Amino acid sequence: MEISRREFVSKAFKSSLYQITNFPEEDLSLRKEDPLIRMQRELERALEKPREQRKWVMVIDLRKCVGCKACTIACVAENSLPPGVAYRPVIEEEIGTYPNVTRRFIPRPCMQCDNPPCVPVCPVKATWKREDGIVVIDYDTCIGCRYCIVACPYNARYFDFGEHYTEKTPKLMNYEKRKFFEYGEEWERKGEESPIGNARKCHFCIHRIENGELPACVTTCIGRATYFGDVKDPNTLVSQLISKPNVVRLKEEFGTEPKVYYLL
């Protein structure tokens, strides 16, 4: 059967129109709600509760992480991290041997352990676990003995040596001198003032969370591989994700009870 060009174009157009207008809505992935929108809504809901009634957890889907390290860089920018301090490095793992080889990317923020080994070792009570599950450091108290750094089984704590990326260039760049807002306070790295000479670590961007914003690593994840929310609310995305059999935590055998979950 012969068909004219005019008829072909007409039929193709009608067919496409039919498909778009009659396809079940839930199957059109582009129309799905972005998890960020949902997590943002859940964050605002959690913030309406008192702090002790919420518990923050992070879930990282290793199947979705592409190893772009946008989270690492976003974190460095958000917290004005100096050289040698990276709250959220991404470990690259190669599995198998050529030609049967795959790669896996494992972002490693602070695990915000429920039984944190870094807390009891601090000689001056400069670090503790808050009611909402985040392990924090009091920069104005920390003496910089680095006992917490050696006690962490995830190497998630860092020492601020007071270095700058641009210190041996003609000019120390402004982006390294700008103020930042960890723990809801204003900080500036200069001289030997804190946080220089202190232990530093990921704090799930407390300063953002408490202002109704998701952590920097969550919002910048291009693959939507990092989820964040209140695990005390059973209807949050994170609560649903960690109730699956494909959930693992790093070094479970240490009994640290990490609050960062990985999906395999």
Place this chain on the structure above:
Amino acid sequence: MMRTKILFFIALIVILSLGSIGLYERLTFGHRLTAYGSYAAWGLWVASYIYFIGLSAGAFLFSSLIYVFNVKKLEKIGKLSLYTALVTLILALLIIWFDIGHMDRFWEFITRPNFNSMMNNMIYMYTAYFIILLLEFLIVSKPSILIGPLNRVGSVRILSMLGAIGVPLATLFHGGVGALFAVVGARPYWFSALFPVLFLAGALLSGGALLTFFVAYLWTSKDEEYKGIVSMLGRLVLFMLFFYILFEWAEFSIPWWAGISGALGVHRESALLVLTGPFWWVFWVVHILFGVLIPLALLTSKRSNSKLVGLAGLLISLTFMGVRLNSVIPGAITVELKGLEEAFQSNRLVYYYFPTLHEWLVLFFVVGVGLILMYVGVRFFGVMKVSKNG
């Protein structure tokens, strides 16, 4: 004697001049010039701290032989052992003070104590120990300071009481320094019940060896009594050398022969790093050859004399720094998560450590302070001479 004095002063000037550069750098640049990082967070200064604190505990426990256990033969060196313990304690606290990030906040140990932290407990024990040492030394140096009812009790009795408090304290705090490391479950190399005991045995050995060297070379009179003291010290050091090697054998042989499962596997990696890693020579040459085998030959030789015994003491006490480095660094550079080193590039994020010149210079400064204090002890307190109270 004059020549020795000149040599001492030349060495002191050189060490202090170099040390002053280190001090200036430390106070000006903070921690920027150090080689340790966040994955190898403790280095030379922490190793030096446990080295000095071990010398102090060892020297003090030797003094307790006199004042608590009444070993008459050694009573002449009571003042020397107390003074050595005092000086090395000061050096230990000085170097660890340089190691902390905010030197101006050291008082927080007292104002914000966390009694769950072994490190905090150490500070309290050091304070108590420092007071006891100071009191004992003052009483030994000048018994006339005891006035009123104290004078009636008598210096010997008071010294015995202070020593009796000091012995468990010194045992506790040096075992405690080992425990400071041993309670870190994340580091299998340290996480061992043997570690505190090993520290204590090391303290007795290194502190005793240092005293032996001091007596053998710097004691003013060289009579028969002197020979007797050196000979006895030599025998004690020899006994402790065997004792230490036994513990060290246990510490290394178990992971060496064990399988590679779980935490013991990581312990094995660290132990192998000590025995066969890039700094194998620190264990085999510095420690085993110069710190064990040669002193063993010197102490057991039929032709041994006071000078050779003293030389053995010097070798053991000096090379024990290698043991302390091997106690701290392999544990500190444990690879917690494989691939982390490559995940973010920085010289602060590597599982490798070798001290910078700056770190050595700061150590020189501390050693220089130690030499001055020892000189003050010899010159003004007569620690190398026989005193009335021993």
